[in-house]
Amino acid sequence: MLPKNLLKKHQHIGLDVDETLAASVMDGLKKLHAMNKMKFIQDLEQITSFDWTVFSECDLSTEELNHFWQTHHLKDCLPLEGSIESVVALFNNQKNLHIITARNEHDHRTDTEKWLDLYFPEIHKSNIHFANHTAKNNQKKSTICKSIWVTLMIDDGLHNAIDLAENNIECILIDRPWNRKKEAEHPLIHRIYNWWEISNNLN
Numbered sequence: 001m002l003p004k005n006l007l008k009k010h011q012h013i014g015l016d017v018d019e020t021l022a023a024s025v026m027d028g029l030k031k032l033h034a035m036n037k038m039k040f041i042q043d044l045e046q047i048t049s050f051d052w053t054v055f056s057e058c059d060l061s062t063e064e065l066n067h068f069w070q071t072h073h074l075k076d077c078l079p080l081e082g083s084i085e086s087v088v089a090l091f092n093n094q095k096n097l098h099i100i101t102a103r104n105e106h107d108h109r110t111d112t113e114k115w116l117d118l119y120f121p122e123i124h125k126s127n128i129h130f131a132n133h134t135a136k137n138n139q140k141k142s143t144i145c146k147s148i149w150v151t152l153m154i155d156d157g158l159h160n161a162i163d164l165a166e167n168n169i170e171c172i173l174i175d176r177p178w179n180r181k182k183e184a185e186h187p188l189i190h191r192i193y194n195w196w197e198i199s200n201n202l203n
Contacts, residue, residue, distance in 0.1 A: 001197070002172065002190050002192060002197055002198075002201045003190065004201075005201070006152075006170070006172075006190065006201055007090070007093075007095075007152070007198065007201050007202050008093075008202070010095070010151050010152035010170070011094075011095060011096055011149075011151075012095075012096045012098065012148065012149045012150045012151055012152075013090060013095050013096070013097055013098070013150065013151075013152045013153070013154065014098045014099075014100040014141070014144075014145055014150040014152070014153040014154065014155075015087070015097060015098065015099055015100070015123075015153075015154050016099075016100065016101060016102075016153070016154060016155040016156060016157070016160070017074075017099060017101040017103065017112065017116075018101070018102070018103070018156070019080075019156040019174065019176055020080070020083075020154055020155055020156050020174050021079055021080060021083050021087075021116075021119075021120065022074055022077040022078075022079060022080070022115065023077055023078050023079070023080055024072070024074060024077045025044065025047065026044055027072075027076055027077045027078075028068070028069065028072045029041060031072065032060075032068065037059055037060055038052070038058070038059065038060065040055070040057035040058075041055075044176075044177065045177050046177070047176075047177055047178055048177045048178055048180075049178055050157065050158075050159070050178050052065060053065065066134055070104060070107045070108075070134070071107070073108070073111040074108075074111050074112060074114075074115035075111060075114075075115065077115065079119045079120075080174075080195060081194065081195065082194055082195030082196045082198075082199065083195045084119060084120065085195070085199060086195040086196070086198040086199045087120050087122060087123070088122065089198070089199050089202050090198070090202070091122040093202055096127075097122065097123050097127060098123075098127045098128075098129060098148055098150055099112075099116065099123055099127060099128040099129060100129045100131065100141050100144050100145065100150070100153065101128075101129070101130055101131065102131045102132075102133035102141070102157070102160075103130055103131075103132075103133075104130065104132045104133070104134060104135045105130035105132055106132075106135065108130070109128075109130070112128065113125055113128060116128065129144050129148070131144060140163050141153060141155070141160050141163060141164060142163045142164050142166075142167035142169055145164065145167075145169050146167065146169075150169070151169060151170065152169070152170045152171070152172065153169060153170070153171045153172070154171075154172045154174065154198070155171055155172075155173065155174065156173065156174040156176045156178075156179060157179065158173070158178070158179040158181060158183060158184055161173045161179070161184060161186075161189045162183055162184075162186070162189075164188070164189075165186045165187075165188040165189050168188070169188070170188045170189075170190070171188060171189050171190070172190050172191075172192055172198070173189050173190065173191045173192070174192060175191055175192065175193045
């Protein structure tokens with residue numbers, strides 16, 4: 001459960017995209033299965049690591065996986081249950097909302113903007129920020145947050161949550177099998193199991 005009034009004390013809030021707003025992992029996995037790849041993963045609960053190459057059954061190299069995700073677009077992805085209603089609630093509570101995604105801007109600016117405009121039109125295009133995590137000009141999400149006054153981030157990446165917490169930025173961590181590690185036990189990291197917990201915290 002989130003601390004009481006957590007969201008009320010933050011004006012500038014950052015939102016991740018993949019597996020925070022968009023159910024993109026299983027969509028990508030379905031496309032990999034169609035290519036006869038990664039069939040050993042059939043369920044989200046099996047994905048206990050961000051890096052799929054750690055699984056002995058993995059049949060793609062790091063370079064091949066990176067290339068796939070660089071070309072995987074959000075077009076067919078659906079929002080996570082409750083995310084639309086919760087973002088609307090945040091917007092109606094006069095919160096300044098920013099998208100802060102690890103995606104590479106060069107590969108994903110257009111499709112990310114189109115998807116967000118379809119499902120989350122409350123978020124202005126000027127508030128979409130790319131950390132470019134697999135590019136040379138990458139930035140930590142904490143660096144981006146500090147530059148735009150974001151004091152609370154909603155994310156699914158444990159490495160991001162730890163980076164944020166170490167920089168005194170609170171993080172709401174969307175529960176996923178790849179982030180269920182004891183490193184998440186930090187006073188500035190708050191785990192939630194669904195988006196309705198966000199809506200409830202606003203009330």
